[in-house]
Amino acid sequence: MRIVVIGGTGLIGSQVVELLRGAGHETVPAAPSTGVNAYTGEGLAEVLGGAEVVVDVSNSPSFEAGPALDFFTRSAEHLFAAEREAGVRHHVALSIVGVDRVPDYGYYLAKVAQERAVRESGVPFSIVRATQFFEFVAPVMDLSTRGTEVRLPSLPLRPIASADVAGAVARAARGEPTGSVHRVAGPEVHGLDHLGELTLAAHPDGRTVVTDETASLFAGMPDVLTGTDDPGVERAATRYEDWLTRDEGR
Template sequence: MKIVVIGGTGLIGSGVVRRLTEAGHEAVAAAPSTGVNTLTGEGLKEVLQDANVLVDVSNSPSFADDDVMSFFTTSTGNLTEAAREAGVGHYVALSIIGIDRSPEIGYYRAKVAQESAIRAAGLPHTILRATQFFEFAGAIADSSMVDGAVRLPGVGVQPIAAVDVSTAVAGAAAGDPANGIVEIAGPQSHTLDEWVRRVLAYRGDRRQVITDPNALFYGGVPGQTVLLPGPDARLARTSLDEWLAAQH
């Protein structure tokens, strides 16, 4: 199959392209650097010619509330229209577990809008919702700095390795449309503060992580189970210990 991966040069996308290619598919990495711009529509018609599947793992260059909402609504509108015109038979999008339970987080509101646009387009689709990536621990710490320390709530989280996300997205792209949401998560649950504390300590980062039930997570205070997967989630293999051991 010809599978076009929007965001195919990024952390997840490059892994998706590699796995699909190894499986014998014609995987095409599409990004602004390859002449495909989902905001302007540039290159979409050409790259989607004869494509069987479109995979969207793209991300907004700015996480400001208005910018990220504009990115996902504009980009998804252009992608669904181009996919319909090209006769694409399966639209796969990567999303995030918990987005519909934290409306105070601007990025999550934008992802909800993206999912809604995909469903409204009427295309055969699979929305793959993942938990937080192990790779995001440092960025979460950076965004949670208050008075020289990292402040995070002790809410549940079940992070997943980016390599496992890429594998799951590639598997979804090569399979039949679910026409709904599929959840993927890491094999073990932690608390948000504990997870970030362990990653920072392993890296030799001396910042203190303070457990604060009122601390913000990207602008919102998540409930105890907001970031956790449901009972039917597909669990990946890589544990936090295994991921840390591979970070040399």
């Protein structure tokens, strides 16, 4: 089966490509670096020739509301036009748990618009929603560092390893279109401040965590990002503390 992965050179996409190739599928990573740009439409017709499945794990270069909305809607317009022309039979999109329940966060509104475009495209689809990746914790900590203090709110999250997300996306790509949303999350709930403490306990660098409900990108965000109120959420196996002790957690 020929599968094209939009965003196939990124954190999730590169792992999805590896998993699908390992399962015996002809898998093509598509990204600006490979001559394919969904935002402009460049290279889509060529790369989608003969493709049965398209996986979209691309991401906006900006988290600002306007640019993110423009990126996702314009990319979807180009992508689905090319998919319909190529006769693609299954579109798999990666989104975020709780994305439709955070009305005041512009980036999430842009992702909701992307999901809407998927549903209205006319191409059979599956949507995988995941919680925040383990790999996001360190960058959020860096952005929230003031001197030697890492100021983070206690917002509860159920983060997940990117490898587990890639596995869920790859399984969706190998299966039939569901026309619905599948949710995946990590095995445990932690406050964001506690995730910071766990990170520094495993890799001390002289900083300490200070709980501050007004700090970080997640300040004031409603408690809908864990999936704890949804019994249909798939629980991945990898624990954050275990991931921190591996090479990928360094």
